[in-house]
Amino acid sequence: MKNSFQAPQTCDLIGIDLGGTKIEVVVLGKDQKITFRERTDTQASLGPQHIFNQINMLYQAAIQTIGHRDHTLGVGTPGSISGKTGMLKNSNTVCLNGLPLKSLLEDHLAHALVVENDANCFALAEAVYGAGKNYDLVFGVIMGTGCGGGIVTNKKIRRGPQNLSGEWGHMSIDPNGPRCFCGRRGCVETYISGSGLEKIYAEQSLKLGKASDAREIFNLAKLGDRHARSSLEIFYFSFGRAFANLINILDPDIIILGGGLSNETTLYQEGIESIKNYVFNDELITPIVKHELGDSAGVIGAALIGV
Numbered sequence: 001m002k003n004s005f006q007a008p009q010t011c012d013l014i015g016i017d018l019g020g021t022k023i024e025v026v027v028l029g030k031d032q033k034i035t036f037r038e039r040t041d042t043q044a045s046l047g048p049q050h051i052f053n054q055i056n057m058l059y060q061a062a063i064q065t066i067g068h069r070d071h072t073l074g075v076g077t078p079g080s081i082s083g084k085t086g087m088l089k090n091s092n093t094v095c096l097n098g099l100p101l102k103s104l105l106e107d108h109l110a111h112a113l114v115v116e117n118d119a120n121c122f123a124l125a126e127a128v129y130g131a132g133k134n135y136d137l138v139f140g141v142i143m144g145t146g147c148g149g150g151i152v153t154n155k156k157i158r159r160g161p162q163n164l165s166g167e168w169g170h171m172s173i174d175p176n177g178p179r180c181f182c183g184r185r186g187c188v189e190t191y192i193s194g195s196g197l198e199k200i201y202a203e204q205s206l207k208l209g210k211a212s213d214a215r216e217i218f219n220l221a222k223l224g225d226r227h228a229r230s231s232l233e234i235f236y237f238s239f240g241r242a243f244a245n246l247i248n249i250l251d252p253d254i255i256i257l258g259g260g261l262s263n264e265t266t267l268y269q270e271g272i273e274s275i276k277n278y279v280f281n282d283e284l285i286t287p288i289v290k291h292e293l294g295d296s297a298g299v300i301g302a303a304l305i306g307v
């Protein structure tokens with residue numbers, strides 16, 4: 001992975017992706033190739049201290065492989081650091097919200113670091129090395145347990161004065177919709193994320209369905225399961241409205257999908273057809289594509305923004 005936009009890299013870049021269920025670390029060596037990668041479970045229910053210990057375990061393994069040489073460190077997480085309080089806000093790992101995540105991690109890991117929204121990290125990595133490398137304005141979406149967005153313009157993350165740019169997952173598309181962890185109703189995330197689809201299916205099937213995760217619901221729909229099909233009708237209706245709203249405002253050069261749901265091929269057929277119903281234009285030419293960097297885009301982006 002090489003890109004001419006970057007200054008020559010003088011040390012190893014370490015990135016950590018702190019997800020709701022998994023934590024991943026990578027080391028990008030001097031030729032910008034991944035030289036080390038490891039994952040572990042977040043086990044968020046065990047609380048912040050346990051999460052910090054899990055992060056530290058991966059970080060220690062990473063610095064051991066580079067012989068404790070100089071490196072930069074970046075951390076991607078859902079949510080963002082409040083400019084007002086310095087505390088993490090809006091993470092779906094809710095036990096970390098209200099904590100000074102950056103300074104706590106710097107103490108724990110004994111290294112300076114940057115904390116960045118995980119969808120911003122994903123969008124940056126794909127804009128630099130992946131599906132967005134030939135585009136100026138990239139909107140990256142992580143559709144995993146939750147749903148987050150990030151905006152990259154000319155290979156730089158757009159953060160905004162409130163560190164809020166791209167937080168499209170918590171735009172309400174139905175004031176009477178399902179309750180979101182953020183306290184509001186009908187957020188995009190309550191429909192077009194893994195957890196959202198699972199809840200819709202549970203309601204549609206009156207909890208009789210056996211589907212345990214979102215991918216299984218897509219498979220059941222293909223087999224003709226009527227509850228799965230009606231759940232996906234709601235899913236695609238919401239998908240179309242949510243992306244059309246986004247395109248009407250930002251009109252990005254490309255939209256890149258990541259996260260577990262992005263591997264579902266029907267998103268790029270039925271999903272795009274649904275967007276056409278709601279976009280404020282007589283055609284839809286925005287490329288809406290799958291990520292190119294696989295599951296590790298977010299953690300690569302975290303490595304790119306470290307200090």
Ligand SMILES: [Zn+2]
Nearest residue numbers: 170180182187
């Ligand atoms: Zn929300």
